[in-house]
Amino acid sequence: GAGVSQSPSNKVTEKGKDVELRCDPISGHTALYWYRQSLGQGLEFLIYFQGNSAPDKSGLPSDRFSAERTGGSVSTLTIQRTQQEDSAVYLCASSLDPITEQYFGPGTRLTVT
Amino acid sequence: AQKVTQAQTEISVVEKEDVTLDCVYETRDTTYYLFWYKQPPSGELVFLIRRNSFDEQNEISGRYSWNFQKSTSSFNFTITASQVVDSAVYFCALSGYNNDMRFGAGTRLTVKP
Numbered sequence: 347g348a349g350v351s352q353s354p355s356n357k358v359t360e361k362g363k364d365v366e367l368r369c370d371p372i373s374g375h376t377a378l379y380w381y382r383q384s385l386g387q388g389l390e391f392l393i394y395f396q397g398n399s400a401p402d403k404s405g406l407p408s409d410r411f412s413a414e415r416t417g418g419s420v421s422t423l424t425i426q427r428t429q430q431e432d433s434a435v436y437l438c439a440s441s442l443d444p445i446t447e448q449y450f451g452p453g454t455r456l457t458v459t
Numbered sequence: 460a461q462k463v464t465q466a467q468t469e470i471s472v473v474e475k476e477d478v479t480l481d482c483v484y485e486t487r488d489t490t491y492y493l494f495w496y497k498q499p500p501s502g503e504l505v506f507l508i509r510r511n512s513f514d515e516q517n518e519i520s521g522r523y524s525w526n527f528q529k530s531t532s533s534f535n536f537t538i539t540a541s542q543v544v545d546s547a548v549y550f551c552a553l554s555g556y557n558n559d560m561r562f563g564a565g566t567r568l569t570v571k572p
Contacts, residue, residue, distance in 0.1 A: 379560060388465075388564035389550065402559060437504070444558035445492055447506040 348372065350451035352438050358457045359428055367423040367454045371440030378415055379448060380423050381437040382407075389437065395421065396444055428458045461486050463553050465563035472541055473571050480536045480566045482551030488512075493527065493534045494552040498565070504550070510534065541570045 351370045359365050371378050380392040391405040395415040406412070410428075415421040425432055435455050439448035462485040472478045484493065495507040508518065510527050518525045522539045538545055551563040 377558070381562075389552075389562040391559065391561060394558065394560070396558065402557070404559070435502075439504075445511075445554065447494065447509050448560070449506070450496075450504040452503050 350438055350440050350449050352436075352451040352454050354454060355452065356455045356457075358459060361430060361458055362427055364424065364426045365428055365456065367425075367436050367438075367456070369421045369423070369438030369440075369451060371419065371421070371438070372449055373419075375440035375442055375449075376418070377441045377444045377448075378421050379439045379441075380413055380421070381439065382434045383437055383453070384434045392423070392436075425456075428456075430458045432456060433458045461488075461491075461553050461555050461559060461561040463551050463561050463563035465549075465551055465566050467566045468564070469567045469569070471569045471571065474543060475540050476570075477537060477539050478541050478568065478570075480538075480549050480551075480568065482534045482536065482563060484532050484534065484551070484553045486553060486555050488555040490556060492554045494554070494560075495525065495534075495536050496550045496552065496562075497547045498550065499547040507536075507549075538568075541568075543570050543572050546570045 353368045376397045378395040381389040393413045394402040410426045413423045435453040437453045439450045441448045464483045491512045493510045496504045498504045515527050524537045526535045548565045548567045550565045554560045
């Protein structure tokens, strides 16, 4: 079956522009996570959605970051007024429920010039 | 707050050597889940194992084995008779009561032929 997909795979943007990153989770997975991975670094938790509950936004680094999940499926991560330090790979993962293993997408590599 | 520490940043071994990747965690939750993920050079994270906090039984899967010890808050991962294909970054992760998944910084394993 289809795994987690993310688009675009690569995004180059100028400092100050807004970007939207998309994640299509595995069908039927109620939990969806966004992470950020800077070059050679670990995974930094950003935000977590579970069903129709309010998302856990505790990992968002600033108010320039926001995310939504429409209809309990597709999610969009938006970064406003991008900065060079936002350059990283943004990973999306989904799981059947919060306590089972997460399946990761291939990531979106964001480069802010 | 959840915290996962992988003290070994990089490990290099020669093929057929055994290698242990350390993972130490911190949590105040009594119910929690521990995970190991592999990130090969291709980049996509792959789930390896999940353990819950009530099951301290060690697990073996082929050349992989995991040693979970609550007394030392450790969940170590051993690869027996390592192979070049084991070269990857390995992440240990912890999910607690609030389902807030936290990853360690990762250990980069290089297996040389």
